[in-house]
Amino acid sequence: MSSEDTGLPEGWQVRRSNTKNLPYYFHAATKDSRWEPPAGTDTDKLKRYMAQYHSSRSISSAAFSAPEGKIRAAHLLVKHRDSRRPASWREPKITRTYEEAEQLIKRYMDQINSGDVTLSELATTESDCSSASKGGDLGFFAKGDMQKxxxxxxxxxxxxxxSNVVATASGLHLIQRLE
Incomplete structure (x- = not known):
């Protein structure tokens, strides 16, 4: 893929981590790798590229069975400048206020509730969590695995x-229980 297709600066490419099965950004000449896109990224182009090539919306829930005491959920995360890590795969530095993040996530909730789009579809391009590459799917987790x-x-x-909007130290979430 050329940088025009991904929106990444010259020399950068999207790769997939073997251990986490998540996309990351790699510069072959410098061997630099990072979870967040490098400075100079065209985020609109990157979002389109990620939605087309790194989305796994087609994962069938039938392929999973719930381990005892665990549930499976997907989420859409909108971070703000006071989040515990105000950066994401979409934006290297998040500067929006809490109020702006709240307006944004409520707009996403309205789109989902109207049936225009699914949480998974929106999470793929709009979530500030690296789970965006899996349509927001966090897999199975037990009590004690996530923020309270x-x-x-x-x-x-x-x-x-x-869910309605849920605030954590990470930002604002919409959560959908899958299993």
Missing amino acids: EFEDAAFQLKKGEM
Whole structure:
């Protein structure tokens, strides 16, 4: 892929981690690798590229069975400048305020609730979490594996249900229980 296709600066490419099965950014000449896109990235082009080539919306939930005491959920994360790590695969430095993040995630919630788009589809291009490459799918987790606010909301949901906006130290989430 050329840099025009990915939106990455010259010499950078998207690769997939063998251990985490997540995309990361690599510069072959310098051997630099990082989870966040490098400075100078055209984020709109990168979002389109990631949605086309690094989305796994086609993962069938039938391929998974819930381990005892665990649930499976997907989420869409919107970070703000006061998040514990205000950077993501989409933006190397997140500067939006909490209020701006809240408006954005509520707009996403409205789009999902109207049936225009699924949480998985939106998470693929809009989530500030690296799980975006999997449509926001976080896999299975047990109590104690996630931040308390996230976990409390996720475990209260029935299969297929989506939460209201959930605030954690990471940012603002919409959570959908898958299993």
